[in-house]
Amino acid sequence: MLKRTYDDQVCSIASTLEVVGERWSLLVLRDVFLGVSRFDDLQRDLGIARNVLRDRLNLLVGEDVLERVRYQERPERFEYRLTDKGRDLWPVLHALMSWGDRHVSGAGNEPTIVEHRECGGRLDGRGRCERCGALVDARDVVAKPGPGARPGHPLLSRG
Amino acid sequence: MLKRTYDDQVCSIASTLEVVGERWSLLVLRDVFLGVSRFDDLQRDLGIARNVLRDRLNLLVGEDVLERVRYQERPERFEYRLTDKGRDLWPVLHALMSWGDRHVSGAGNEPTIVEHRECGGRLDGRGRCERCGALVDARDVVAKPGPGARPGHPLLSRG
Numbered sequence: 001m002l003k004r005t006y007d008d009q010v011c012s013i014a015s016t017l018e019v020v021g022e023r024w025s026l027l028v029l030r031d032v033f034l035g036v037s038r039f040d041d042l043q044r045d046l047g048i049a050r051n052v053l054r055d056r057l058n059l060l061v062g063e064d065v066l067e068r069v070r071y072q073e074r075p076e077r078f079e080y081r082l083t084d085k086g087r088d089l090w091p092v093l094h095a096l097m098s099w100g101d102r103h104v105s106g107a108g109n110e111p112t113i114v115e116h117r118e119c120g121g122r123l124d125g126r127g128r129c130e131r132c133g134a135l136v137d138a139r140d141v142v143a144k145p146g147p148g149a150r151p152g153h154p155l156l157s158r159g
Numbered sequence: 160m161l162k163r164t165y166d167d168q169v170c171s172i173a174s175t176l177e178v179v180g181e182r183w184s185l186l187v188l189r190d191v192f193l194g195v196s197r198f199d200d201l202q203r204d205l206g207i208a209r210n211v212l213r214d215r216l217n218l219l220v221g222e223d224v225l226e227r228v229r230y231q232e233r234p235e236r237f238e239y240r241l242t243d244k245g246r247d248l249w250p251v252l253h254a255l256m257s258w259g260d261r262h263v264s265g266a267g268n269e270p271t272i273v274e275h276r277e278c279g280g281r282l283d284g285r286g287r288c289e290r291c292g293a294l295v296d297a298r299d300v301v302a303k304p305g306p307g308a309r310p311g312h313p314l315l316s317r318g
Contacts, residue, residue, distance in 0.1 A: 008206055012256045012264050012270055013252060013259060014186060015263035016259035017255065021182075026176065026180075046168075091285060093172060096172045096175045097170075099175045099248060100174035101171045103244055105171050111169050111170050111171055126250060126285070150169045153169065
């Protein structure tokens with residue numbers, strides 16, 4: 001059983017961090033959002049120890065944020081998909097990304113750009129399409145390598 | 160010098176987590192957003208070791224997310240205030256809170272309720288006022304103890 005970090009904190013921020021606040025958990029979820037879904041691909045992209053990745057995936061599956069789906073029988077191979085509960089984390093990931101774009105990477109140096117699938121407008125810092133004004137959900141988002149992307153970017157390394 | 164956790168990750172989510180992703184940092188910021196700004200009050204509310212709190216505050220001041228302001232001369236006493244860069248983290252905190260409200264605390268059991276100062280409407284999961292439709296900024300938000308608040312809630316323990 002994992003130690004609960006924020007046990008005494010009756011607070012929904014603390015509750016969320018109990019589920020996704022472990023080191024690497026949010027970057028695992030970022031990768032799954034970007035379409036990296038298999039253990040070996042996740043391990044390669046994140047460059048973390050296999051046991052740490054396994055722990056994080058098990059926790060996220062246990063919390064019903066990800067589901068583990070077999071995509072091959074012999075040998076057995078699994079991939080990880082977002083559940084609805086996991087997909088609901090999109091505003092968290094987008095808010096973290098927007099703040100980093102603005103205050104760390106800087107305008108014009110964004111590693112990843114996020115667009116509204118329907119109209120191609122970019123999302124602003126609040127997740128609203130700059131072109132049509134819609135508040136965009138995870139399902140209506142297209143992520144592309146941005147001007148600050150480097151060769152290892154998961155959206156570049158795939159065909 | 161602090162070890163950078165996600166050094167190899169060229170990603171604005173990783174960049175943000177380098178600044179606010181240490182254990183407790185986001186809960187320190189939550190407290191400052193709620194108006195808990197003095198070291199001893201933060202320490203009491205969070206119940207963490209003083210050296211851990213000091214580390215987190217120093218990191219957040221060093222990153223220009225908080226500023227340290229003297230409010231008393233003899234003996235010298237300081238409080239912590241959000242900078243503009245810190246206030247920009249509001250969408251991150253609100254997204255974490257909304258997800259926890261929905262998926263952990265559950266509707267009707269929210270520890271904290273956030274309202275639009277101008278019209279009193281509650282904020283939805285994307286930070287939009289349910290009454291007037293505005294996307295609400297940190298400065299236009301009023302936080303109140305919710306139905307799931309317990310005695311220790313920082314908004315209950317003050318006046």
